[in-house]
Amino acid sequence: MSGPIYYGAELVRRVLTWQLVNDAVEEALKAVAAQSRNAPQLPYVVSQPMRSVTIAGTERSQLLFTMPAYVGNYRLTAAGAAGDAGNATRSTLACKLVTSFRGNQELQPPLPSIAANILLFNAGTGEIDAIMSGTDITTWRTAAASVVATKYLYFGRFNAAISELPIKVAIIGCGTQGEIHAVAMCSNFKVEQLLLYNRTATRAQQLADKLRKMTNLQHTPEIIVCNSARDAVRDANVICVATFSREPLFNACDLGSKRGLHINAVGAGEVAFGEVATDVYQQSEVFVDSLANAEHELKGFPVCIAGEVGNVINKDYKPEPTSMTLFQSMGMASEDACVAEAVRSALLTIDS
Numbered sequence: 001m002s003g004p005i006y007y008g009a010e011l012v013r014r015v016l017t018w019q020l021v022n023d024a025v026e027e028a029l030k031a032v033a034a035q036s037r038n039a040p041q042l043p044y045v046v047s048q049p050m051r052s053v054t055i056a057g058t059e060r061s062q063l064l065f066t067m068p069a070y071v072g073n074y075r076l077t078a079a080g081a082a083g084d085a086g087n088a089t090r091s092t093l094a095c096k097l098v099t100s101f102r103g104n105q106e107l108q109p110p111l112p113s114i115a116a117n118i119l120l121f122n123a124g125t126g127e128i129d130a131i132m133s134g135t136d137i138t139t140w141r142t143a144a145a146s147v148v149a150t151k152y153l154y155f156g157r158f159n160a161a162i163s164e165l166p167i168k169v170a171i172i173g174c175g176t177q178g179e180i181h182a183v184a185m186c187s188n189f190k191v192e193q194l195l196l197y198n199r200t201a202t203r204a205q206q207l208a209d210k211l212r213k214m215t216n217l218q219h220t221p222e223i224i225v226c227n228s229a230r231d232a233v234r235d236a237n238v239i240c241v242a243t244f245s246r247e248p249l250f251n252a253c254d255l256g257s258k259r260g261l262h263i264n265a266v267g268a269g270e271v272a273f274g275e276v277a278t279d280v281y282q283q284s285e286v287f288v289d290s291l292a293n294a295e296h297e298l299k300g301f302p303v304c305i306a307g308e309v310g311n312v313i314n315k316d317y318k319p320e321p322t323s324m325t326l327f328q329s330m331g332m333a334s335e336d337a338c339v340a341e342a343v344r345s346a347l348l349t350i351d352s
């Protein structure tokens with residue numbers, strides 16, 4: 001063996017598309033849900049042990065996560081990842097090493113708060129095949145999980161094509177995740193209005209300016225920078241919240257009496273579910289990416305969890321049409337494994 005191939009960030013970025021990442025993430029969500037429901041009619045085999053968390057210092061502001069996963073018998077159908085044959089089943093053994101260093105944004109120049117590398121192993125021999133830069137994969141796959149959750153939990157309740165239903169989207173937190181969520185929502189859905197809020201107001205304004213200049217968005221919405229999270233969420237149909245806040249940034253009263261709302265709660269402060277108020281959880285049907293991870297990581301979670309997003313994709317469960325749904329995203333190693341595999345396939349295709 002000559003040693004692992006290294007795929008750097010530049011190479012990875014060349015092949016990242018929403019179609020490729022959404023497809024791989026949807027497959028991971030389905031596989032995890034099939035495994036936890038013990039659904040023998042579905043082919044998947046998944047092993048996704050709890051991630052380890054190493055605290056680098058005395059506070060939880062500097063963390064190293066180890067995220068291993070094996071996903072067996074799954075398919076990547078997106079065109080970019082097809083390579084040999086989109087229909088072939090795949091099995092991937094991978095481990096992501098990811099750090100979360102909150103102070104990185106204060107450095108000059110700032111560094112990403114979340115940085116990752118993914119090790120890809122030969123699933124037949126256990127030898128290491130490749131090391132892939134995982135920072136962009138983490139950014140994209142997290143937004144893709146919110147896109148898939150929005151597709152099934154919000155749009156799934158209407159009898160209309162996704163492309164025909166205009167939505168208003170609130171983005172709370174305009175850091176790396178806020179930005180990619182704004183781009184993902186406008187690339188996958190007909191967003192007519194984008195409401196941005198960030199604690200440091202200039203950052204929301206900078207994101208608004210950047211988004212207005214982007215020419216590759218499928219939909220170019222009206223973009224409004226809001227003075228508070230409350231203002232941003234009031235009229236939204238879909239809310240994406242991605243901060244490090246320990247305190248709730250909005251509560252149920254701020255959402256008014258409207259129903260049929262969907263929330264993607266992505267961020268994690270000291271408490272993984274701190275940025276959204278308890279009464280919002282209490283009034284929502286709550287879904288997670290992985291129930292096993294939720295049991296382990298969401299200690300003190302205020303409500304019962306309705307199920308996994310994959311249960312809804314696999315049609316084991318349908319949310320009430322008028323309910324408020326909330327996707328509590330934690331991030332799964334199997335998403336990283338499937339997306340890294342899709343990226344590797346796409347790179348092999350363009351190289352050959």
Ligand SMILES: NC(=O)C1=CN([C@@H]2O[C@H](COP(=O)(O)OP(=O)(O)OC[C@H]3O[C@@H](n4cnc5c(N)ncnc54)[C@H](OP(=O)(O)O)[C@@H]3O)[C@@H](O)[C@H]2O)C=CC1
Pocket residue numbers: 100105112113114138142173174175176177178198199200203242243244245246247266267268269329330331332
């Ligand atoms: N679910 C998942 O799979 C993943 C979740 N994450 C989580 O997403 C969150 C955002 O990550 P990322 O975008 O990369 O980080 P960034 O550092 O790029 O952005 C952090 C954002 O959080 C805001 N923020 C921080 N503290 C507070 C606070 N006390 N009150 C209000 N806003 C606050 C910042 O505002 P300001 O500009 O004012 O500082 C900024 O908008 C983190 O919690 C991270 O752990 C990340 C990756 C995957």
Ligand SMILES: O=C([O-])C1=[NH+]CCC1
Pocket residue numbers: 065098100114138268330331332
């Ligand atoms: O899933 C993931 O990679 C992460 N979740 C929180 C920080 C990083």
